[in-house]
Amino acid sequence: MNFTKILTHWYSVNKRSLPWRNTKNPYYIWLSEIIMQQTQIKQGLPYYEAFVTNYPTVFDLAQANEQDVLKLWQGLGYYSRARNLHASAKYIANELNGHFPTTYSDLLKLKGVGDYTASAIASICFNAPTAVVDGNVYRVLSRYFGIDTPINSTKGIKAFKTLATTLLDTKNPGDYNQAVMEFGATQCKPKNPDCTVCPLKNSCEALQQHRVDQLPVKLKKTKVTNKHFNFLVFISEDQRTLFEKRSEKGIWQNLYQFPLIESEDAILSEDFKTHPLVSRFFDTIDFSYSLYNTETIIHKLSHQHLYTKFWIIEVKQLPEKGIPISKLKTYPTPILIGNFIDSFNF
DNA sequence: AAGTCGGGGAC
DNA sequence: GTCCCAGACTT
Numbered sequence: 375m376n377f378t379k380i381l382t383h384w385y386s387v388n389k390r391s392l393p394w395r396n397t398k399n400p401y402y403i404w405l406s407e408i409i410m411q412q413t414q415i416k417q418g419l420p421y422y423e424a425f426v427t428n429y430p431t432v433f434d435l436a437q438a439n440e441q442d443v444l445k446l447w448q449g450l451g452y453y454s455r456a457r458n459l460h461a462s463a464k465y466i467a468n469e470l471n472g473h474f475p476t477t478y479s480d481l482l483k484l485k486g487v488g489d490y491t492a493s494a495i496a497s498i499c500f501n502a503p504t505a506v507v508d509g510n511v512y513r514v515l516s517r518y519f520g521i522d523t524p525i526n527s528t529k530g531i532k533a534f535k536t537l538a539t540t541l542l543d544t545k546n547p548g549d550y551n552q553a554v555m556e557f558g559a560t561q562c563k564p565k566n567p568d569c570t571v572c573p574l575k576n577s578c579e580a581l582q583q584h585r586v587d588q589l590p591v592k593l594k595k596t597k598v599t600n601k602h603f604n605f606l607v608f609i610s611e612d613q614r615t616l617f618e619k620r621s622e623k624g625i626w627q628n629l630y631q632f633p634l635i636e637s638e639d640a641i642l643s644e645d646f647k648t649h650p651l652v653s654r655f656f657d658t659i660d661f662s663y664s665l666y667n668t669e670t671i672i673h674k675l676s677h678q679h680l681y682t683k684f685w686i687i688e689v690k691q692l693p694e695k696g697i698p699i700s701k702l703k704t705y706p707t708p709i710l711i712g713n714f715i716d717s718f719n720f
Numbered sequence: 721a722a723g724t725c726g727g728g729g730a731c
Numbered sequence: 732g733t734c735c736c737a738g739a740c741t742t
Contacts, residue, residue, distance in 0.1 A: 676727085
C-alpha cells in the first residue's frame with residue numbers, strides 16, 4: 375500500500391463526525407472552510423452552527439447587514455474573513471444569481487478565497503483534482519518525505535503544492551484532501567505525536583531519521599510590538615456612553631470600541647487628568663474618573679501585545695450624542711471590549 | 721519576500 | 732513562555 379491508499383483508508387476508519395461532512399452543498403462547504411481558516415475545529419464549530427442557523431442560504435447571508443455578520447463572528451478573530459465572506463455572498467447572490475462558482479479558477483475570484491479554499495471547495499463539491507495544502511498537509515508531507523525546505527518560503531510553497539498534487543487520489547480528491555488534513559490534526563500532530571500507532575510508521579522518513587520533532591521547518595516570524603491602549607468609558611447621567619466604529623484599516627476594522635487613546639508609555643492614574651493626550655480630549659468638560667482595572671490587561675495578538683486600561687469617565691452630559699449603555703451588547707466588538715462589557719457592572 | 725491580521729488550545 | 736491552528740491579503 376502506498377501513502378495515498380493508506381491515508382484514505384485510515385480516514386474512512388478514523389474521521390471525526392463533523393457537520394459539513396454530511397453535505398456537498400458548496401455554500402456550506404465554503405462557510406466551513408472560511409470559518410476554519412487558521413482556526414482549530416473545536417473553536418470554529420459553534421460559529422459554523424451559528425452561521426448555518428442564522429443564514430441557511432447564500433441569499434440570507436447576502437441580505438444581512440455587515441454589522442450583524444460581524445456580531446456573529448465576534449470572538450473568532452481575523453475579522454476580514456467575515457467581511458470578505460459577506461461581500462462574496464452578495465456577489466454570488468446578486469451577480470451570479472445565486473449560482474455558486476464550480477471551478478477552481480472561478481472560486482479563486484471570491485474575496486477571501488485563496489489557493490487552499492478554492493482547492494478544498496473544488497475537490498469536495500465538484501470532484502476536481504485540486505490538492506489542498508494547509509498547515510496539516512505541510513506537516514504530514516514534510517515528515518513523511520523528510521523535506522526540510524521551509525514551508526513558508528516561496529520555494530517551499532511551490533514544492534509542497536506540486537508534491538500534494540502528485541499524491542492526490544484523483545478518483546476521490548475531496549476525501550483524499552480531508553484525509554491528509556484529518557491525519558495531520560489527530561495523528562501527525564505538531565507536538566509529541568504517537569508514532570508507534572501510525573499507519574505510515576514503516577515508510578516515514580522523519581521517523582527513520584529521528585527528525586519528527588524537527589519537521590516541518592518554518593522561517594522565523596516577526597517579533598511582537600507593545601502598545602498601550604487607554605479606553606475611555608464614558609457614563610452620563612442619562613446612562614449613555616460613547617462608542618465608535620473602527621473604520622480605518624488594520625486590526626478590528628468595522629468593529630466598535632470606546633474612544634481610544636493610544637500612548638507610547640503607560641498612563642498613570644495620578645497623571646491621567648494632566649496627560650497631554652487626555653486633557654486635550656476634554657477641554658472644558660467636567661468629569662470624575664477612576665481606573666477600572668488596577669492590573670493592566672495584556673491582550674495578546676499574534677504580533678501585538680496590547681497593554682490595556684479602561685478609564686471610567688463619569689460626566690453629567692456626553693460631549694456627543696453617544697448610545698444607550700443598554701445597547702452596548704448589540705454591537706460587534708473585539709473580544710477585549712466584549713469581555714469588559716460583560717464584566718463591568720454598568 | 722515580508723508584514724499584517726485574532727483568539728484560543730496544547731504543551 | 733512557545734508554537735500552532737482546514738490562510739488570505741497587502742505592501
